[in-house]
Amino acid sequence: MGQFDDQKQEIVNACQKLVEKGFLMATGGNVSMRILTARNTFAITPSNYDYLKMTAGDICLLDFDLAVLEGQLKPSVESAMHAAIYQVRPDVNAIIHTHQVYASALTLIKAPIPALFDEQARFLGRSVEIIPYAPSGTGMLKNTIARHVRNHDNAYMMQNHGALLFGHDMERAMHNVEILEKCSLAYLLALTSERKVSKIPFAVREIAFAKLRKDQRKVEQGNFTASGE
Numbered sequence: 001m002g003q004f005d006d007q008k009q010e011i012v013n014a015c016q017k018l019v020e021k022g023f024l025m026a027t028g029g030n031v032s033m034r035i036l037t038a039r040n041t042f043a044i045t046p047s048n049y050d051y052l053k054m055t056a057g058d059i060c061l062l063d064f065d066l067a068v069l070e071g072q073l074k075p076s077v078e079s080a081m082h083a084a085i086y087q088v089r090p091d092v093n094a095i096i097h098t099h100q101v102y103a104s105a106l107t108l109i110k111a112p113i114p115a116l117f118d119e120q121a122r123f124l125g126r127s128v129e130i131i132p133y134a135p136s137g138t139g140m141l142k143n144t145i146a147r148h149v150r151n152h153d154n155a156y157m158m159q160n161h162g163a164l165l166f167g168h169d170m171e172r173a174m175h176n177v178e179i180l181e182k183c184s185l186a187y188l189l190a191l192t193s194e195r196k197v198s199k200i201p202f203a204v205r206e207i208a209f210a211k212l213r214k215d216q217r218k219v220e221q222g223n224f225t226a227s228g229e
């Protein structure tokens with residue numbers, strides 16, 4: 001039994017639930033968690049590995065320079081993207097990258113989601129932006145993503161690729177996956193009507209986003225204290 005087995009098991013449980021619900025398919029996507037008790041360290045799913053066969057021992061432990069600290073399997077090809085997000089977003093402790101279908105469809109028509117629902121603004125942010133295309137596993141994708149996530153939203157869509165969801169913990173990140181898919185489907189259906197899509201009032205959006213930022217600041221402060229900064 002290792003020191004980080006609980007976090008590794010939490011990642012496996014999350015992946016298997018996401019597969020059951022149809023948000024992760026086959027070996028696509030990747031999931032990670034920041035290790036709060038070790039500086040600059042995160043646990044992430046291995047590359048190209050069946051989620052239903054995955055056990056805690058298959059999860060890789062990496063530092064932010066991508067040195068493998070634990071794990072026999074090759075870490076996700078998107079490990080650099082996850083490390084970059086943890087570095088620019090101290091409020092994020094869990095990251096889920098999916099190829100979920102409805103959000104992916106919106107990326108094909110480059111349709112960012114404006115603030116459509118209160119719950120969306122409260123948990124995902126002011127809007128769900130589309131991060132421009134860059135090939136998987138490249139420095140270009142990592143840099144593009146690190147630049148975009150500074151706006152403090154917790155959901156993004158990746159052009160011709162998939163979605164990226166954040167949370168202060170895994171449970172929150174999982175709920176955000178579901179909220180994004182609900183918003184994506186509702187928005188797609190509304191767009192097909194070719195009628196004007198209404199948004200929530202600007203003031204309501206800003207109040208909801210302020211609550212999200214307040215939550216994020218609390219986590220940021222906790223994380224800085226935990227790492228001795």
Ligand SMILES: [Zn+2]
Pocket residue numbers: 028029097098099136161162
């Ligand atoms: Zn992907």
